Amino acid sequence: MELNRPSLRAIGNEADHDVVEQLALLAELIQEFASSLNLDETLQTTIERFMMYMDAEAASIFLLENEDRELVCYKCVGPVDIAGLRMDVAEGIVGKCVREQACQMVRDVRRSRDFSATIDHSSGFATRSLLCAPLSVRGDCLGVLELVNKRSGDGLFDPKDQTLVRVLASAAALAIHNARMADSLVEHERLRRELELAREIQRKLLPAPHAPYFPVSGVNFPAYEVSGDFYDFFRLPDGRIYFNLADVSGKGMNAALLMAQTSSLLRCLARDYTDPGKLLERVNQALCETASHGMFVTIVSGYIDPQSERICFANAGHQPPLQRGCDGSFSEIPAGAPPLGVTPETEFPVSEVSLAGGSLYLFTDGVTESLTAERKPLDVAGLIGLIERMSELESSDQLENIVAEIRRPDTRQRDDITMMLITSRCHQLSKKLMERRFPAQPERLQDVRAEVRSAALLAGCSAGVVAQIVLAVDEACTNIMQHADEGDYSGEILLEIHNNGDELVCVLKDWAATVDPGRIQPRSLEELRPGGLGTHFIDELMDDWVFDEAPQGCGNCLTLTKRIT
């Protein structure tokens, strides 16, 4: 054993030297893949260097294309340029390498049944031996790395060459795979940006948030980037308000495009009609001419007369709107016709309702089919429950809160969620700007005036109007302090100020003995005397005032109304 050691070491050193050299080359080539910004060039130089190192006559990289049915020469070096050459995966040794996902080493092609001589015939090149390795990543074959004709020795490749080709093929495969991933990320990013743009365009098709206390408000939360739901409302030149809420069949871009088309048609045509049924007939005909096969739109579309608070609308296959009466009762108003885009001969019957102090709720099935905490669909009954809980809120807050309940953070939203609320004037009152309860004592007035001043400014009143409101409220408080309970009132005054959009409404309540409203009259100014000016001031300064018994028959209530602009 001792004697043999030096010779073994000598052999070992020679083998080590080879391995070290191969590893150095591979490390260098792999490093180039890793740091490459241009895979095309890197692959080209890699196979050039590899071909030299392996002492081969030619080398090439084939990639699979055409759903993996064809191999296309992507890079090549050697006497014949075969770049772009296509061959069937079913053919040749390169094809076999893909089919079997294994290295192929053919020491003499003349003795291989798999060898295809097509290229040799057309190029005049003489292939003697071949070494191919599949370009595989996680079991997926991307193509083949091929070496042709060893120059040195017996002109044949050996198993050592095969190992080297396999290692380099793996590294090249990984580099190609990564480059493709990067490309697809770029493409993905481009699509994402396009979707974002589409979403932005869609958002702009929805009506801008209206002045507060407009009778219609709506919300729309798409489940995906783009929505198939939409809603719209706007005032027409004749004072009526047009509204619609719709759901386009399907999801994604197709639905979004049909949504844009339908919404634009309605926006253009709404002003030319008074009958919502005739409007839908017209839009239906247009959609039937152009809409893709199998796509349709369910919609509720109608007009509101803000004076009479009567609403006429037509329903094309959509979820029945829910009417909430002023007594809190709910009723569904069912659909009268099939959806838009199904058949051009459809007629759309018109329903007419009166708000009469109540509200009308429109919604898409994304609302009623959303899942509750118990993983059951919300349904109309569940929606009614939510409405009842939120009914005290101002319209848009109400919708936001209902949707917040529906869009559970623990559940992926499955469908677009869209709701619209049409409310009677009496619900549009009011956004409370202040509420203050204070003892009916004159020294409180200064603070009260300061608070009223802030509230009126907050509501957007001009300095002149602010001063008028402050004086009127002061006079009303003074009246209570001086005259309630025959001047003996020692209770409290409750002052509330509401903004109902166009008007500031100040409500003053006392708990004194009720006063006959007929006794509260502004006096004539002809008569010059110190007292009784307060009521005259209120009458002069306010657009409207009502003195009445307080609700529940306890005390008095004075309501002062002043237009903000």
Added chain:
Amino acid sequence: MSFGHRVEKGYAVVELRGDVDLARSPEARALILQCLEKKNDLLVDLSEVAYIDSSGVASLVEGYQMAKKEGLKFGLIGVSEAALNVLRLARLDQVFPIHADLDTRIADDG
């Protein structure tokens, strides 16, 4: 901010300041009536009045009426914008003699 008064060039001048509301009009009324009781011709200076309501205006009306009854002169001087708006509302700008200041009033008295 309490109200002030002085006697100048034959007039008692009552200076009302700040807010003249139900909390402070009794003080204004007392001051005005007190001057008139001393048989002084009276001018009420409203230049520093930030706010006045019907109770404050009522004190002026009472002073005006008492002066008339007693045969004394009465008037307002330096009426602030805030006060003038309220006087107009009560149409009292047409009733009270109003001057820019004491000297203008005296010049007008001839």
